[in-house]
Amino acid sequence: MANIRLIARLDIKGANLIKGVHLEGLRVVGSPGEHALRYYQQGIDELLYMDCVASLYGRNHLAEIVRSAAKDIFVPMTVGGGIRSVEDATSILRAGADKVAINTAAVANPKLITEVARKFGSQCMVLSIEAKQVGMDRWEVYTDNGRERTGIDVVDWVKRGVSNGAGEILLTSVDREGTRKGFDIPLVRAVTSEVSVPVIASGGMGKTTDLLEVVRDGEANAVAMADILHYGRAGVGEIRTLAREAGLGVRRYG
């Protein structure tokens, strides 16, 4: 088993780092550049940038933020939000991203997953899924930042996405996102038990111990953290130490 990856998730609107609840009610947190650099200096394993309005308005402010980050941040960067085509993926990768995360456009056109994987490799194609619980152990795929329902079952979609070439899953619980109530463990477990590719659990990390639970019980391979880092409720170093002391494999840093 590879080390668990600690990922800082930066939701972006325009030029700002923002944070919402259930992916809505967005508030400006600060400058994405300053936050990203701070997390890098604290030893974050990866960065995840998500443009939360791009797919709604069909625009993408991210390239400039990513290009600027790539000058002094030397860990992998995944970028999502508003990527609709192989050309969009190419331009964001040229700006310095290592992987692209695609949700809305992949639901509209599942072949896009295969096209991106074929051109850049599966390791580059992250299938982003926004999940809302709709019944006992049942979750539905949402698009457009948790606004639009699709009628698609999350577990079915994950399996299809992986067979189409997705190399990684970014699994966001819309129900938990921004609530600080902890991860949706049954959701994460339902997905990790079905696929062999790495799964990033996102949404709900309120306290450092939530991470232990989603790794042990949910079997997440990576954990996306936003609110807890942005508002300084915990630092990357402190979270890493806690994970290590609890016996989880994390990278040695510092």
Add this chain to the structure above:
Amino acid sequence: MANPEITVIDYGVGNLLSVQRGLEHCGASVLLTSDPAQVRAAARVVLPGVGAFSNAMTALRELGLVPAIQEIAARGTPLLGICLGMQLLLDESDEFGLTAGLGIIPGRVVAIPVRTVQQEAQKIPHIGWNELQPAGTSSWQKTMLEDVMFGEAVYFVHSFMAVPSDPAHRLADCLYGGHRIPAVIGKGRTTGCQFHPEKSGEVGLKILRRFCAS
């Protein structure tokens, strides 16, 4: 003193921006080229690469870069292969049928075992941060790893591994599913890194800085 010049081979595979930014961060001035004459004239050469082995060899051959890279390596020009660029340094690869490589370091590229040493299924590709361990008795003195400590972690993304036939060419390994996977190999002034030093934080930058000073 002028900035050290690094020539990065651009043969149309993968995103070179991160490698360029990493080298520039270490104070280098970077020349991206696909011209064999510029490679032959270079002071230090980086061979990057992501994707499939056979596609990469085809691209290098079509651009006339194969003899140029072999020549500079034989002449002792510092050469750093990164990820697929490391695998290309070997004699041949099993990926999608047997394909000849550059033959600079004797050995073969083979798939990472799909099972752990305990026979459990393991995730392929090997993605993530993993720790560098000395391979056998080799010392890291006077190598690209001179400034790196045993156990420091770097970022890997790969499904195949480059295994030199001479253990003396193995500098560092990492452990995945209990298997030893070559992480850094070297022969003369040629070095190969399976991981991405440009994505491995300060540890990776230490390696790039050492290469810029070589």
